[in-house]
Amino acid sequence: MAELTYVQAISQALVEELRRDERVFVIGQDVGMFGGAFKVTKGLQEEFGEWRVIDAPLSEVAIVGGAIGAALVGLRPIAEIQFADFVSIAWDQLTTVAAKQHYRAGTPVPLVVRLPSGGGFSGGPFHSQSPESSFAHVPGLKIACPATPADAKGLLVSALADPNPVLYFEHKHLYRRIKGEVPDGRFAVPFGKARIHREGSDATVVTWGAMVHTAAEAAEIVAADGISAEILDLRTLAPWDREAVLGSVAKTSKLLVLHEDVRTGGFGAEIAATVAEEAFESLDAPITRIAAPDTPVPFSPPLERRFIPQVEDVARGLRELAAY
Secondary structure (H helix, E strand, O other), rough: EEEEEHHHHHHHHHHHHHHHHEEEEEEEOOOOOOOOOOOOOOHHHHHOOOEEEEEEOOOHHHHHHHHHHHHHOEEEEEEEOOOOHHHHHHHHHHHHHHHHHHHHHOOOOOOEEEEEEEEOOOOOOOOOOHHHHHHOOOOOOEEEEEOOOOHHHHHHHHHHHOOOEEEEEEEEHOOOOOOEEEOOOOOOOOOOEEEEEEEEOEEEEEEOOOHHHHHHHHHHHHHHHOEEEEEEEEEEEEOOHHHHHHHHHHHOOOEEEEEEEEEOOOOHHHHHHHHHHOOOOHHHOOEEEEEEOOOOOOOOOOHHHHHHHHHHHHHHHHHHHHHH
16 A cells, blocks of 8 residues: 555556556657656656657547547557547547447446546636536446546556446546555456445535545534535446436435536536436435536636636535535
8 A cells, every 4th residue: 555646547557558568558749758748658668668658649430430440449548638628629530430439339348547637726617627417428438537546546447457448537637736555566457337426415516527526525524514425426427327326315305416517418417317206305415516617617816716617616505405
């Protein structure tokens, strides 16, 4: 067991999987000599060479399309999109080709696409988005959104072992901001299995990624008021752990869904609809959603702070639920 940052855990998983399986390779812009925009792949090209850590041209279509082709012939590509925002250029490759290949021909597509996502550093509207819900709507794709260093490593290992295409959203604001205990050696965190980040009895907060830590800070604040909040970290959105959510709501009778993506069409709406359909009689209050407003991500730091859900927003939502 070692204490690692989020970025160190991802890098460790990459190194160990590249050493373990010669079919694994990394491709993306500046992933080789430069070590990646966030230094996640620093040192990999020196150890594994230019044919396993490939500096690609500035073309997301070429990166993803080439990786899909490699996956179809039995390799295990890891395609890095420098910022998750840019993956829209490869939308057709992912949603029309990779996601449907198994349905069309029974062919596995063992592809992992790493997507640095999220805001919190004044990156503006083209470098700060959280587009996971767009892809969670597409059958055939799996979606991982780790919140802790241990999950960052374990979910990446699971993604690489999966025969399906996986979009792996790693939140940029977590890279060097959080540390956590990570087991030594190879281990896998299963998809579709939520994690209770904090036990509670008065209200359930369902969230993922960086918002897990926002929720945890809010829970500490409202605990002083006698409010016990349970925080459920989904870990993956496709598949997502319906049973864990429904079980927690049955215990607390109140639900707050929290995400950094914009409100309309966000994945929180799917969670809220499922709970309303399947656990309506467990609810003692209307379901609360806290999300970003339906605008591009602002560049201005004060405006970005208003855009991204903050600790005080979640604390206020929990107090309102508790008082209902």
